[in-house]
Amino acid sequence: xxxxxxxxxxxxxxxxxxxxxxxxxxxxxxxxxxxxxxxxxxxxxxxxxxxxxxxxxxxxxxxxxxxxxxxxxxxxxxxxxxxxxxxxxxxxxxxxxxxxxxxxxxxxxxxxxxxxxxxxxxxxxxxxxxxxxxxxxxxxxxxxxxxxxxxxxxxxxxxxxxxxxxxxxxxxxxxxxxxxxxxxxxxxxxxxxxxxxxxxxxxxxxxxxxxxxxxxxxxxxxxxxxxxxxxxxxxxxxxxxxxxxxxxxxxxxxxxxxxxxxxxxxxxxxxxxxxxxxxxxxxxxxxxxxxxxxxxxxxxxxxxxxxxxxxxxxxxxxxxxxxxxxxxxxxxxxxxxxxxxxxxxxxxxxxxxxxxxxxxxxxxxxxxxxxxxxxxxxxxxxxxxxxxxxxxxxxxxxxxxxxxxxxxxxxxxxxxxxxxxxxxx
RNA sequence: GGAGAGGUGGCAGAGUGGCCGAAUGCGCCUGACUCGAAAUCAGGUAUACAUGAAUAAUGUAUCGUGGGUUCAAAUCCCACCCUCUCCGCCA
Numbered sequence: 001x002x003x004x005x006x007x008x009x010x011x012x013x014x015x016x017x018x019x020x021x022x023x024x025x026x027x028x029x030x031x032x033x034x035x036x037x038x039x040x041x042x043x044x045x046x047x048x049x050x051x052x053x054x055x056x057x058x059x060x061x062x063x064x065x066x067x068x069x070x071x072x073x074x075x076x077x078x079x080x081x082x083x084x085x086x087x088x089x090x091x092x093x094x095x096x097x098x099x100x101x102x103x104x105x106x107x108x109x110x111x112x113x114x115x116x117x118x119x120x121x122x123x124x125x126x127x128x129x130x131x132x133x134x135x136x137x138x139x140x141x142x143x144x145x146x147x148x149x150x151x152x153x154x155x156x157x158x159x160x161x162x163x164x165x166x167x168x169x170x171x172x173x174x175x176x177x178x179x180x181x182x183x184x185x186x187x188x189x190x191x192x193x194x195x196x197x198x199x200x201x202x203x204x205x206x207x208x209x210x211x212x213x214x215x216x217x218x219x220x221x222x223x224x225x226x227x228x229x230x231x232x233x234x235x236x237x238x239x240x241x242x243x244x245x246x247x248x249x250x251x252x253x254x255x256x257x258x259x260x261x262x263x264x265x266x267x268x269x270x271x272x273x274x275x276x277x278x279x280x281x282x283x284x285x286x287x288x289x290x291x292x293x294x295x296x297x298x299x300x301x302x303x304x305x306x307x308x309x310x311x312x313x314x315x316x317x318x319x320x321x322x323x324x325x326x327x328x329x330x331x332x333x334x335x336x337x338x339x340x341x342x343x344x345x346x347x348x349x350x351x352x353x354x355x356x357x358x359x360x361x362x363x364x365x366x367x368x369x370x371x372x373x374x375x376x377x378x379x380x381x382x383x384x385x386x387x388x389x390x391x392x393x394x395x396x397x398x399x400x401x402x403x404x405x406x407x408x409x410x411x412x413x414x415x416x417x418x419x420x421x422x423x424x425x
Numbered sequence: 426g427g428a429g430a431g432g433u434g435g436c437a438g439a440g441u442g443g444c445c446g447a448a449u450g451c452g453c454c455u456g457a458c459u460c461g462a463a464a465u466c467a468g469g470u471a472u473a474c475a476u477g478a479a480u481a482a483u484g485u486a487u488c489g490u491g492g493g494u495u496c497a498a499a500u501c502c503c504a505c506c507c508u509c510u511c512c513g514c515c516a
Binding site for chain 1: 435442443444453454470472473474475476480484485486495496497505506
């Protein structure tokens with residue numbers, strides 16, 4: 001959520017900034033709602049002040065045993081007027097709030113302006129795609145003989161699910177373990193285990209609601225509010241500080257969690273239908289940092305570096321992109337994507353997304369810290385995948401495949417595989 | 426699932442209809458005393474919003490959440506959420 005002061009004082013600049021990401025801000029509607037709000041709020045508060053002073057006067061008069069009939073007559077009409085004014089104000093404030101909740105974050109000044117994902121800017125590359133003297137198989141063909149099964153999964157769950165068995169299942173687990181160990185032991189994150197079902201308020205806090213309900217799996221409950229399956233551990237990890245005032249000495253807070261993620265992929269019909277690239281359920285290791293505002297852009301760099309460290313350790317070729325304004329997610333002010341090389345597709349595919357949200361999520365969650373002056377101030381939130389485990393499995397299978405259809409286990413993963421060096425069909 | 430108890434400021438803990446945004450204690454901040462500290466004494470110490478140039482002033486809201494009763498609600502009524510204790514069930 002944007003600071004409403006920003007909208008009041010700099011409507012046109014805000015609108016111009018939002019336009020670069022393809023969002024049209026209805027400034028007329030905002031101005032209209034604001035004017036109406038101001039009028040109603042001032043009026044309501046005047047009535048409330050009247051009610052309070054009359055009530056006080058009645059209390060005093062009564063305790064002195066004076067006659068209160070005159071004062072009572074004065075306030076006779078007040079209750080009704082107040083009810084009308086309060087409910088009108090409530091309606092208006094929730095309209096204003098709905099509008100505010102639906103406005104995406106402002107892009108940081110360093111974000112390249114662009115009109116589509118083609119305008120994302122490649123910043124760096126690591127590694128060189130391996131020359132193969134045979135034609136590379138994709139992970140579906142390759143994995144079929146190694147325990148990767150889509151057919152069985154689709155029979156029990158439908159499209160966009162996978163079932164792993166044997167060596168591939170173990171490799172998947174080993175990759176996640178390696179990531180968790182690296183981030184806790186070497187990068188200083190606190191291992192965290194979190195709920196996989198969260199309420200609507202938590203999702204509003206990070207920005208998945210109210211606009212993106214169709215992307216989520218909802219679990220209805222008899223007589224209770226529904227819960228949602230988390231689309232990413234960002235939601236529970238970031239909401240750790242919801243409605244908290246964190247002491248300065250505790251910052252930065254650094255959390256890492258390995259969780260399943262659930263996405264309906266409602267808008268992705270026909271995209272990436274083959275293989276494990278786009279699934280309703282996938283595992284991800286997520287990094288979240290909660291930091292002081294002046295540090296958040298430095299932290300975005302180091303956090304992205306933590307994700308890169310995994311790719312480097314695994315020896316997977318990748319590139320780093322700065323997303324352009326149009327490609328930015330709803331809550332993000334700036335995002336780096338890491339894309340891993342997939343030899344069968346002969347292309348780079350997203351495997352991590354690292355973003356600075358500035359105070360956008362913190363304002364929605366009321367997540368604050370006490371600064372050196374003792375004043376409360378909104379935190380900045382920064383997060384990134386470190387990494388998407390399913391896609392990492394795909395990348396390892398495809399990049400480490402051999403002519404005979406076997407797959408070499410990356411060296412750093414072997415200790416997690418009981419020393420196994422190779423997956424053999 | 427059954428029975429009971431309870432949710433008040435950074436913390437502890439009073440407050441059962443009216444000068445209660447809330448006693449008192451602890452903590453914290455400022456000052457006095459002191460060479461300095463401790464102890465002691467005095468004062469201060471929530472958040473958000475509105476009007477506003479304002480970190481001025483004034484007003485409004487907030488005692489788990491949402492409704493209701495009333496001129497007036499932390500206090501009375503209803504619903505819900507959460508926590509704790511005991512019993513049952515259970516990975």
